[in-house]
Amino acid sequence: MLDVRKKQLDDKMEENKRRQQESIESREELLRELEEVQRMTAREKVEEERQRREREEEIQAQVRMTVTALPTCH
Secondary structure, three states: OHHHHHHHHHHHHHHHHHHHHHHHHHHHHHHHHHHHHHHHHHHHHHHHHHHHHHHHHHHHHHHHHHHHHOOOOO
16 A cells, blocks of 8 residues: 555656656747847847938938039029
8 A cells, every 4th residue: 555655656756857847948948939039139120220320321312412412502
């Protein structure tokens, strides 16, 4: 009888260990995914800033061309 109960407890402990390990592995995977998303987000922000500066430079160039093309009043 005691052997049966000990076996049940041992099995339960093993199952708990297995679940804990799976939980740890799952959390580690989620952290890796989160880190990748953060890296992607950072790259996207850098790219968006580059595009914004590029558009701003284009607009400034157009304004300079327009101002240069205007007739001057003397």
